[in-house]
Amino acid sequence: MRKKSFDQQYLETLSKRTSLNIREQKQLQSCQKGFEGECRTDEVTVQVTKGLFLCLDDVNLVFDDQRIQIDKLLQIGNRLYLIDIKNYHGHYTFHDRTWYCNGKPLTHSIFGQIDRAHDILARIFAENHVNIEIIKVLVFTDYEVELDIQEETGVVVKYLWDFCGWLQKLCTESGQRGSIPWKECLESYTVTPYRPVTDFSSEMTRKLTSGIICPNCNGFEWQQHRYYLCCQHCGYCEPKETAYVRTICEYGTLFFKKTLKIGELMKFLGQNYSRSYLERVLLKHFQSLKFKSKQFCYQNNGIEFEYWFSDRKKYFDKLQKRIHWGS
Known part of the structure; x- marks a missing residue:
């Protein structure tokens, strides 16, 4: 692909x-x-x-x-x-x-x-x-x-x-x-595609809208349920787990020079979302990096959800099919 x-x-x-x-x-x-x-x-x-x-x-x-x-x-x-x-x-x-x-x-x-x-x-x-x-x-x-x-x-x-x-x-x-x-x-001569030297970290004056973006209409307003989110603009529903993973990938794409840290990810998500659920998602889907420092972090591949989790497409497709289970 x-x-x-x-x-x-x-x-x-x-x-x-x-x-x-x-x-x-x-x-x-x-x-x-x-x-x-x-x-x-x-x-x-x-x-x-x-x-x-x-x-x-x-x-x-x-x-x-x-x-x-x-x-x-x-x-x-x-x-x-x-x-x-x-x-x-x-x-x-x-x-x-x-x-x-x-x-x-x-x-x-x-x-x-x-x-x-x-x-x-x-x-x-x-x-x-x-x-x-x-x-x-x-x-x-x-x-x-x-x-x-x-x-x-x-x-x-x-x-x-x-x-x-x-x-x-x-x-x-x-x-x-x-x-x-x-x-x-x-x-033996193949290298990864060219990547810019700086990421969004260098943009000191620009602000990003925090939250989870609806992949259907790009809205930010969701009605949260136990297992899924429902967009208040277009009615699109997405599994909660998928929404968190996708948003983590979006952070990684913009801040590709950084590792994934819970504090920074919570700022990116905004106050309406759960820190404990974020921690569970990171443990389940992302590779932890064990440094000597006390700051726990995860590996950042710096690419979109579609590519980052291409090998787990079937898993997330199954989540989408059962979003209303137990709701």
Whole structure:
């Protein structure tokens, strides 16, 4: 499953508890648009390849102190397709080795990221004696984008709607995949996705709205029952246990540099919620960190509930189904 970037998780969580400034709004829109395009490309790739070809998504590598992020790597036959996904809008022209958007020259090359990723991949494979041809592919996913490429580029450039047919043809014409250990080769160079240096702790003057957010309408007003909460705005019901765990994950996403401490979490939850219940939830679902200090705390993965507890989805789904039991 492709995951949202750390920036997108952070900004989406932040937007529910305070107003975003103009820079943050633009960054969030860019993240969401990019993620949407990547997911559409993933769907097309899965439909066409039917899982028969080795594929990696959102690959983050470091080689010789250089870091790269690759949207998709797909092996078909004995070729490795390095796929960069762009959800750009507008009319783009490439001529005289320069990119133009709506007639104005860009200060950067759209090929820059994929060229750099290709060079570093090639160096990694050469150093590890992995022999595989790398094909650069640029996929534009916005349905209103217009492309006019007037010279040879060394990059396969496709709209999403013709990427599907092109990929189908490659799969049909390909022979049996060779046993080329490119995936195993990359494992020792793989790192976690980029994360900003600072979290919300550095925002000294901004205030967050405390409480549990309704995942259906983003409201904060709940009617509390013994086993579940009911939103007073939209009527959505959520198990109490799930609501607490989800909110702890929201705190962790915003304060990803910090460990999870009961006092700070209670401030985040607000005065309407139970400290003793929070303690039970932490003990049940989060990993305790036993430091020498007297302050007891828990490990913070710094990601959304959906990703943090992806391996326990069935458990929380069952809670949702029985929210009214014993109420």
